[in-house]
Amino acid sequence: MADIKSSINPLFLREEDIRQGMELLYFAYRDFTSEPDAILSEYGFGRAHHRVIYFVGRNPGINVSELLAILKITKQSLSRVLGQLVREEFIDQREGTRDRRQRLLNLTEKGITLERRLSESQRSRLAEAYREAGAEAVQGYRDVLVGMISEEDRQRVFGPKKDESDT
Amino acid sequence: MADIKSSINPLFLREEDIRQGMELLYFAYRDFTSEPDAILSEYGFGRAHHRVIYFVGRNPGINVSELLAILKITKQSLSRVLGQLVREEFIDQREGTRDRRQRLLNLTEKGITLERRLSESQRSRLAEAYREAGAEAVQGYRDVLVGMISEEDRQRVFGPKKDESDT
C-alpha cells in the first residue's frame, strides 16, 4: 500500500515528498491552534496565554526561569502575559520555600478549568486523528516529530520523563 | 517494543499520550521555523514573507485571491508583505490574460534563490528526521497530520494533487 517509491526506502525521498511533509506540518499546526485561539479571544487572551497556561499546568510549581527556558521568550514578554493571568486569577504565584526569590507558579481552579477547555479541543482533534490513523501511524508520527526537535528541547521536555518501557 | 498500552490499540490512549503528541507538534513546529526565521531576518523579512514566497513558489502564476485563500489572512495584511517582495523583486506580478484584473504571481530568479535557501534548511531537517524514523514512520506521520487538517485545507492543498497510488 501507498506509493512504492517513497515508502519502501526513505532514501528515495523525492522533493515532492518533502514538500508535502512541510505543508502537512504547516496546515496541521495552523488548524490545531485555531480552536483554542477562538476560545482565548473570549477572555481577551492570545496564544501566548495558552502556552503559559499549558506549561504551568504541565509543570506545577515551575518557577519563572524554567518557564522562560521552555518558552524561549524574554522575561519582559512573559511578564505581561503572566501578570495578566495572575491578576485575573488563572495562575497563582507563591514564594519558593528553599529560595524565597522564586515565584512558583500553579494553576488556580479557574486556571485548571480554562486549561481543560483549551486542551479539550486539541485533545479530541489529536485523539481522532490518532484513532483514524492507527497505532503504528501514531508511533511513526512521534518518531518523525522527535527527530525534528532540537536536542535541547528534546532533553528538557521529553528526556527527563523518559517512558518506562525500554530495557 | 515501546509502551504496550499505548501502541497496540489507540483506544487505550492515555491523557499522557495525547499531551505528548501535542507537545511534539508544538516543539517540532517551533524548531522547524527557527532556521528560516534567522535567514529571513538578514533580509529584514519575517515568517509572513516566507509563507508568501513558499506558496507562490509552489503555485506559479497564482493570483492574489487564491493566495489569500491558502494563507487565510486579509488582503491588507498580505499587501504589505507582498508589496515588499514585489518592490524588492523577489516576486513578479503580471496581468492575467483571461482576466486582466488579476495579478498573477511568480518568483523571480532572486525569489527562487531565496526560496531554495529557506526551504533547504527545512528540507534537510525533515529529510533527516524521515531517514532516522524510517519509511513506515513517514507514512504514519503523514496519516496523523492529514487527520488533523480541516477538510477545507485538505481539499485545497492535498486534494487536487491526490497521490497516484491507491486503488
Place this chain on the structure above:
DNA sequence: ATTTTATGTCAGCCATATTGACATATATGC
C-alpha cells in the same frame, strides 16, 4: 449601463515579540 469582482491602499488598532536599562529582594561566597 449597472453591478460585481479582483485588487490595492489609507488609517488606525491589537497582540506578541524584541532590546536595553534599571530596581528589588534574596542567596551565596569569601
Place this chain on the structure above:
DNA sequence: GCATATATGTCAATATGGCTGACATAAAAT
C-alpha cells in the same frame, strides 16, 4: 558582614504581523 550573583519585576521604545473599516480603480459580467 560585605560584595556579588541570581530571580524576578518593570519602564520605555520598537518591530512584526495580524485585524477592521472605508474607499478607489479597473475590468468583467449581466
